[in-house]
Amino acid sequence: MRTLARPRHHRMIAGVCAGVAERFGLSAGTVRVIFLVSCLLPGPQILIYPALWLLLPQEP
Template sequence: MSALVRPRDGRMIGGVCAALARRFGTSATTMRVIFVLSCLLPGPQFLVYLALWVFLPSEKNASTAW
């Protein structure tokens, strides 16, 4: 499993689903469908998404490394 960071490529809004998909070895589309379906259930899914968006670091760009 790779580190949990929001990737620069493959993100739609915040990159949270893409980060989780990369971490667990599935496609980003699958993770997005799971998230949308989970929003139909009661619970704090949207708040968890926002928290992950804020607290997960963004992937570093390799061309800006010194």
């Protein structure tokens, strides 16, 4: 199983959704849609993305 890292390919902004998609074997588009829909719900989702951007390592 792959580790959670931001890939250098298939990125749109920072690669967070693409990294999560690769880690769990999903398509990047699916993860992006799930993230956008989740932003309509109350909660800290909008703060999690920048936190993951800073915390996830860049793929070598």
